[in-house]
Amino acid sequence: MSLHSTATESRGADRRGDAIFKGVAYGCGILILIVLAAVTLFLLFRAWPLIGGDGKANAATVESFTGGLAHNFWQYVGPLVFGTVLVAALALGIAFFIAVGIALFISHYAPRRLAAVLNYIVDLLAAIPSVIYGLWGGLVLVPAIHPFWDWVARYFGWIPIFSGPAANPSRTVATVAVVLAVMILPIITSMSRDIFVQTPRLQEEAALALGATKWEMIKLAVLPFGRSGIVSASMLGLGRALGETMAVLMILSPGLRYSFKLLQASQSQTIAANIAAQYPEANNLGVSTLIGTGLVLFLITFLVNFLARKITRKIGA
Amino acid sequence: MRKNTLIRSIAAVCGITMLAGFAACGDNTAATNGSDAGATQKGAAKISGEFQGAGASSQQTAVEAWIASYTQQNPDAKISYNPTGSGAGVTTFLTGATAWAGSDASLSADEVKQSASVCASGNAFDVPVYISPIAIVFNLKGVSGKDKHVNMDGSTIAKIFDGKITKWNDPAIAEQNPKATLPDTPITVVHRSDKSGTTKNFLSYVKDVAGSDWNYEVGENWPNQIGQGGKGTDGVINTVSQADGTIGYADASKAGELGTVAVKVGEDYVPYSAEAAAKVVDASPVDADATGENRVVIALNHKIDSGNAYPVVLVSYDVACPAYKDAKTGEFVKSWLNYVVSKEGQQTAADASGSAPMSDSLRQKVVKSIEAIKTK
C-alpha cells in the first residue's frame, strides 16, 4: 500500500460519496413528488368503493349519514363544500384587515422595543393548538358573543345574511368564523409583518421627504411593496381555515344547507369537522365516503395554494 | 467551537428527556396491598398480557372504572379501551385487532356472519353490560335545576322535538304541570349531530309511545332540521346549559345541574333513576330477531305502563367471540366479561357513571353466554 494508491483510493471513495450524496439529494427532492402522489393514490384507493362499488349501498350509507336528506355522494359533499368555503372566506374577511393593521402597527407604528415583544407574542399565538381554541370557543366565546349577535340581528336583520332570530346559544357559522379568524390572525400578521419590514428604507424616506404623512407613506411605499406578500399570507390563512377541524367540531351546530343565514344554527358544516364527527361511528363504506370528502377538501386546498403561488409570482415579477 | 456546544447541548437535552421518560411508568397502583388483596379475593389464576378493546364512547367512564378495578386484581394485565365509537369499535373487532368491542347497537346479521373469519370457531355474540337511563334535560330560568322536573308525556316530547311545540308555556306542557309557572320562552331543541346509539334509543322510545306524532324513521342520525346539534354527549350538555329555553337528551350521568323531564308512564310521571331504568330492562323480552348463538339482545318495552319504570334507556353491549385463536385472549375475555357483569363490576360502573346495575335474572342469562367462551 503506497501513499499514492491510498490517495487515489480515497479520491475514488470521495467520488462515490459525492455521487451517493447527490443521489440522495435528488431522491429526497423526488420523494416530495412521490409523497404527494401517494397521498392522492391512497385516498383514492380507499375512496374507490364510492365510484366502483355498489351504487345502492353507497346511497344507503349517504342516507344514513344525513338522515335521508342526501341520496348520493355529490348531494352530500355539495353543501359541505359550500359550508367549508363560506366559513373560511368569512374568517379571512374578518381577519384580513385586522391582521394587516397589526402588521403595520408592529412594523411602522409601535416603538422598537414594544415591537420586538409583540413580534414574539404573535409568533407564539400562531402556535397555540387548535383544540385549545376549540375549548375556548365552545365554552367561553359562544355564551359571551350571543348578546352581540342578538344586537346585530335586531338592527341589521334586514340584511339577509344577518336575518334573525339569532340562535341561542350561538353555535353558528358567524361564531365559528370569528374563532377561525382569531386562529389565522397570527399567521397572516407574522407573514405580512416580515414583508413590511423589508420595505426599502430609501423609498419610505423619499415619500416622507416629499411631505407625505405617515399613512400616505405607507400607501405609497409599504403597501405596494408588500402586496404579493399580503396576498400569499392571506391565501395561507385561507388554507388553514379551510382545513381546520377541532375548533369547528367543538363549536358549530352543523346542518347541510346552502344557506347564508350566518346567525342561525344548523345551517352549514365543514368537510374537515364532518369527517371528525362522523368517522367514529362510520362503517367501512362510511369511512370510504368520508375519505372521498377528504379528497375533495384536499383538492380545494391544493387549488387555493396553487393559485396563491401563481398570484404571488405574477405580482412579484 | 460554537457548533460543538450546540450539538452538545442538543444531546444533553435529548438525554435528559430520555431519562425522564424511562424513570417511571407513572401507574397509579397502590403499592403492594392492592394486588395482594386482589389475589386472596379471587383465588383464580391471574390474567396477564396486553389486551385491547374499542367501541362505544357511552361506556367510556364505566370501562375506565372497570379497568382500574380489574387491574387491581390482575396487576399483570394491561387493558386499554379506545372510545372510538360503536361503529369503529365493531369494525376493528371484525378485523381481529381487538379482543372485544363495546357497542350501543346490537350486531347486525351481516356482522355476525362476518365474525366467523376472526373467531376461532362459531360466530361473535353480544351481551348487555351497561344500562343507563337517557335523561331529557332542559334549561329554563326559574324552572330547571338539579333534581327538578317537568312532566311530559310521549306525545308532548315528540311534538317538541319535531318543532310543533315552540313555547315553554304551550298548553300541552302547562296542562301536565299545573304547579309550575312556565315562562313565554321559545324552545330550542338540542340533538346529537353525530351518529349515536343514544339518538337511536331516544327515537325508538318516541316512535313507540307517540308514533302518530313522529313521522320519521328510527335511526342513529337525527332525522329533522329542528334546533341545534351538538357533537357527542358533551356537545349536547354544553349547548343546553349555555342558553335559556333549551331541551335535549343525553346520558343521564351527565345531566349535572340541569333540569330533567319526568316521563309519563301509565298514569304516573317518572323521573329518571338507575333503579327505574333497570326495571324497564327487566320487563323487556329478549329480541327475537337476534338469533345467533349465545346472543342476549334486549328489545326494550317502551310502552311499559307499570309504575316506577323509566322507559328511555340506553343498553350498551359488549361483543366477543365464543372462541379465540389465541387461548390467552379467550381466557382474558371470559374473566373480563365475568367481572364486568358481576355484582361488583356493575356496582363499580354505577358508582363511576351513574348506570343501572343489571338484575340477577338478566345476569344469569348473560353469564351463561359468557361461560360458553372456550378457553382451551
Added chain:
Amino acid sequence: MASSSDSPMDGAPVIDFDRFVPTRSAIAARKRKDLLMRVLVAAAFVIALVPLVSVLWTTIASGVRRLNLNFLSYNMSGVIGGRPTPSGGYGGILHAVIGTLEITLGAVAISVPIGIMCAVYLVEYAHGGPLSRIIAILVDVMSGIPSIVAGLFAFSMFSIVFGPGTINGISGSVALSLLMLPTVVKSSEEMLKIVPDDLREASLALGVTKQRTITKIVLRTSLPGIVSGVILAIARVIGETAPLLMTAGYIATTNFNLFSGQMTTLPVYVYQEYSKLSVTCPASAGADCITSIPMQRSWAAALTLIILVLILNLVGRLVARVFAVKTER
C-alpha cells in the same frame, strides 16, 4: 449656436405654481386621514388582543388549579370516576406527555432528513431546472394540506399496508411528518440560501468534494438556522389533534413502544377529557370525589400543552440568536 443666448425656459409651458400650494383644508384633511388611520391601526391591534388575551387567560386560570407534580408524574391507570387515586392525585398526563414526545420525535426522524436533503437538492443541485421548479411549487402546495387529510392518509396507508385496524404511534408520526415536511424544507432552503457563495467557492477551490463542501461547510454554517426552523415546525405540529385521533388511539396507561399499541398524546387527551365532561360521585365516595374532574384535567393538560409549545418556541429562537451565522451583510 447663435440662438443659444435664448432662455432655456422659452417655449416651456408656464406653470402656475400657486396651484400646487396646498390649501389649509387639504392639509387638514390629509392630517385627519393620517390620524384616522393611526387610530384604526391601533384599534385593530386592540381588537385582536381581546380574544387572544381571553384564550390565554382562560387556559391559565382554569388549568393552574390541577397542574401539579402529581398530575405530571402519573398516568390515568387506576382512576375510578372522580375519586382520588392511591397516589393522592386525580390521574395525570405522564403517558400523554411521553406519547406526544415519542410521536413528535418519530415525525422529526422521518421529516427532518428528507426535508434537509430536499432543501440541499433545491439550493445546491438544482439550478432552476423544471423539476426543481415543480418541486418548489409542490412544497408550497403541501404546506396547505389540511391536518385531517394527513390523518386520513396515514390511516388509509397503514390499514392497507399493515392490515385493517392498525393503530400505533408511528402512524401518527407519519401523519405529523407529512405536515412538518414542507415547513422544514422551506426554512432549511432559506437558511442554505443565505450561506455566502464565497464559502462554497473557497472550499471547492481547495479541492474538497461537493459532498464534503455541503456537509462540512454549508450545512455546518446553516445548522443553527435549520435547527431553529425544525423546532418551530415541531411547535406547529405538536398540538395537532385531528390526525392523531384516528391514527394513534387513546389509552390510560403508559406505552413506550412507538411501533405497537395505542398511544395517548396531549391534544387527544385534552379532547377526550373534555368529551367526558363529568363523572358521578356516589354517596359512598366521600368528600374527596370531584364531579368536574375531567374538565379540570382537560384545562390543565391544555395549559401544559401551551407551556410546551412556549418552551419550544423560546428554545428555537434562542438557538437562532445565539448561534446565528455571521454574514457580511
